Amino acid sequence: MASTLPLTDSCRDSWGWNPEDKSPDVFLKGPRNQTAFFHPNWSIGAAGVRGTRPLLQGHCYYWEIEVAPRIYGTSMMVGIGSPKARLHADSFINLIGENNESWGLSHKGTFWHNGDSIVFTQPFLENTLTTVGILFDGRKGTLTFFKDGELLGQASKDLSKPDDDLYPIICSTAAKTEMTLVRARRSFVSLFDRCRNVIATSITKKELVHMLPIPNALKNIILDSM
Template identity: 55%
Template sequence: MAALPLRHGCEDNWTWNRRDRSHEVRLYGPGYRVAHFHPNWSSGTAGVRGTRILNNGRYYWELRISQRIFGTSMMFGIGTKRARLHVDAFMNLLGEDDHGWGLSHKGILWHGGRWTHYTKPFRENESTTVGILFDGIAGTLTYYKDGTCLGVAFKGLNEIREPLYPIVCSTAAKTEMTLALMKRDFVNLQDRCRAEILKRVKSQSELDKLALPQRIKAYLNEPLVDSVEPFKPVNNYVNSV
């Protein structure tokens, strides 16, 4: 088993974007980190974008994939804001064009509408954990499966000027992907100090109790994810094809 990437970094804190997803994706759980695809039946491909902007940093996150692994394509990777998150067809959505880079559960990499074999297909109906390491300095994207490094999948990502985000998508009904472990590199000493403080201050309400200047509070608050705001369905992609 490979050593955990960024093990000397700090915990990261982001989630799936409730306002940037297919209408066929339901989000729930702590911090809305569980993405449930096609809750009734599936007639196409649905995706959701993460809130984390990846460019110029080094990030690692793990996705726990439910045992319902099947269908045309379940995909994990990254993309820009222009990567589509819904289409009324069964397809490899992430990587259909130049705006996405993805790995399907069939072991195939997709980018720019082109594909290449990368690893063995995942066993159907057997839960697994997919790790993704984005290195914005080296410009690479590397995948892990159940703790085993599969090697560099994509290069040249440091040349992308548009913001890049984590993305997952699925064609299969009632499938789930849970955002689990999240790590990132420190940017500087100030960033490292903030990470230590946030090990003890884990919410906006706890932060508000500290007698600190507003500017420092604002800096400390940046990584905190709001998990209190009630869920509001958003159907931004209902008319996308």
């Protein structure tokens, strides 16, 4: 991985994949449901899951998806979409980007939106662990991708005023494939947010948070960011 990542002036973001907003062919596991396992037996189409994190306009978000070495099939995708974007189809399609509700990068190196695609990067290597980074800039309305720490470039710049909130999405048509959210960061939203981050990064053990002379509600906020 590259030593310098986007959003250096930022804090850790705590979210996972939403168990209430997914295809029935996606199974979640791990802390905060950060790992998605697609089609555990066989596949008859495309299955996806939306993240619990809304991508707010005016703020920036960066997250990384680790795509397990089993990479094959019609389409394994990472991207973003509105609550209207489908998360299941009984056909082998590029689900993220099938219409104007989502934007997605396929493991074949194509970027999809509104049913159209462009060649964006080289296909992911089979039998090789791949880490995809996604940078959503809600200030400029842009979507940028990275692969294994290398900048791939800006894929879209028309995201400044969508009708609905946007969310991270992943999907796959391939049986027994897996993706894991391994890193998530966001820009600061307030002075309070910066202060919370300073406290959280200054304390080495979670047990010490309970000794702070602050209300329990603030302790829970700090603990959630550690």
